[in-house]
Amino acid sequence: MSERSGGGPLLQVNDLQVWFPIHGSGVLRRVTGHVRAVDGVDFDVRRGETLGLVGESGCGKSTTGLALLRLVAPTGGSIVFDGDEVTELSKSDLRGLRRKMAMIFQDPMASLNPRRTIGESVAEPLEIHGLHEGKEARRRRIGDLLEMVGLSPDYRDRYPHEFSGGQLQRVGIARALAGEPEFIVADEPIASLDVSIQAQVMNLMRHLQEELDLTYLFIAHDLSAIYHVSDRIAVMYLGRIVETADRDALVEDPKHPYTEALLSAVPLPDPGKERQRERILLGGEIPSPSNPPSGCNFRTRCPEVFEPCDTVDPDLQEVGDHLAACHLHGVVGEEVEPSAHRNRGHGPEDRDAVATGPAPGGRGG
Numbered sequence: 001m002s003e004r005s006g007g008g009p010l011l012q013v014n015d016l017q018v019w020f021p022i023h024g025s026g027v028l029r030r031v032t033g034h035v036r037a038v039d040g041v042d043f044d045v046r047r048g049e050t051l052g053l054v055g056e057s058g059c060g061k062s063t064t065g066l067a068l069l070r071l072v073a074p075t076g077g078s079i080v081f082d083g084d085e086v087t088e089l090s091k092s093d094l095r096g097l098r099r100k101m102a103m104i105f106q107d108p109m110a111s112l113n114p115r116r117t118i119g120e121s122v123a124e125p126l127e128i129h130g131l132h133e134g135k136e137a138r139r140r141r142i143g144d145l146l147e148m149v150g151l152s153p154d155y156r157d158r159y160p161h162e163f164s165g166g167q168l169q170r171v172g173i174a175r176a177l178a179g180e181p182e183f184i185v186a187d188e189p190i191a192s193l194d195v196s197i198q199a200q201v202m203n204l205m206r207h208l209q210e211e212l213d214l215t216y217l218f219i220a221h222d223l224s225a226i227y228h229v230s231d232r233i234a235v236m237y238l239g240r241i242v243e244t245a246d247r248d249a250l251v252e253d254p255k256h257p258y259t260e261a262l263l264s265a266v267p268l269p270d271p272g273k274e275r276q277r278e279r280i281l282l283g284g285e286i287p288s289p290s291n292p293p294s295g296c297n298f299r300t301r302c303p304e305v306f307e308p309c310d311t312v313d314p315d316l317q318e319v320g321d322h323l324a325a326c327h328l329h330g331v332v333g334e335e336v337e338p339s340a341h342r343n344r345g346h347g348p349e350d351r352d353a354v355a356t357g358p359a360p361g362g363r364g365g
């Protein structure tokens with residue numbers, strides 16, 4: 001969505017892992033396993049672009065976003081932001097990082113303290129970073145920030161309950177802008193808003209991006225929303241990125257069966273085409289991130305699954321101008337122990353057996 005999207009990477013993420021320990025019920029609460037919320041994620045974000053991160057509920061999108069700001073601790077891997085290794089920053093350096101990187105949250109009501117005025121909430125980053133010191137300067141800056149997001153400076157003395165959801169999300173954006181960040185992680189920023197308000201908030205974000213040279217990681221579970229805001233799209237499944245490409249290439253010629261399935265659930269604007277088209281129905285449940293399948297983690301639901309998928313964990317590899325982690329494009333990856341339970345399986349020779357039909361859609365959650 002921005003003109004500057006041809007720049008070099010501002011952020012490079014390599015093999016990022018975030019595992020949450022599962023504790024047993026005994027007195028010692030021993031660690032009995034891990035939720036592998038993020039399990040080997042690779043992507044980069046170029047200066048000035050919007051990278052969309054899309055995937056079903058629970059696939060690890062928010063955890064990825066939080067890890068970039070070290071709001072959750074990475075278990076492994078590397079996050080290089082503007083030349084700095086984020087995973088190695090000291091506490092004081094982290095403060096600097098969180099000035100350059102900010103986050104917009106899904107639920108603006110939950111992300112603002114109900115007992116603080118809007119002005120106090122927007123001022124918080126100014127206090128943390130020692131910006132615009134002095135009562136008058138700070139009051140002016142808060143007013144400017146509110147104006148930037150289309151709100152009256154007079155709102156600064158009001159409380160969150162006096163605002164609508166759309167106005168509160170504007171406050172959330174003002175707060176994210178307070179430290180003059182270069183990069184914003186927007187985690188489902190419009191999902192909780194009325195449809196009529198969503199476009200306004202999207203337009204505001206687009207306008208601010210151009211005005212302030214911002215780079216966005218835009219997280220959503222809805223591929224059509226992601227398509228409209230992104231320059232490039234990364235598709236996530238069960239803690240992994242399975243495909244990355246420019247947005248048009250991704251929707252016109254998807255290289256990963258999961259991307260294909262997500263796309264087939266997006267309604268087409270033409271009702272005639274919509275009736276005729278085939279839908280790809282994914283069978284089975286999303287596996288638990290505490291016990292992911294061996295080999296390719298999509299294999300238990302993949303309509304194209306074949307021989308190497310059980311045992312070889314596919315790397316993200318170049319497929320034309322996409323990156324895709326799928327053996328259909330040549331087997332490249334790490335060999336692993338085959339799992340005892342092979343869930344379903346029909347080889348590529350059985351492609352016709354893939355479940356297709358007039359499904360109600362609504363994949364992704």
Ligand SMILES: Nc1ncnc2c1ncn2[C@@H]1O[C@H](COP(=O)(O)OP(=O)(O)OP(=O)(O)O)[C@@H](O)[C@H]1O
Pocket residue numbers: 020035036037055056057058059060061062063064221289365
């Ligand atoms: N603090 C935590 N402790 C334990 N497990 C967690 C924690 N945070 C997230 N998880 C688990 O990690 C996985 C990924 O969660 P995450 O919130 O990142 O997914 P998501 O893609 O953002 O989903 P959604 O679309 O619903 O927001 C889920 O299984 C979730 O239950």
Ligand SMILES: [Mg+2]
Pocket residue numbers: 061062063187
């Ligand atoms: Mg989330």
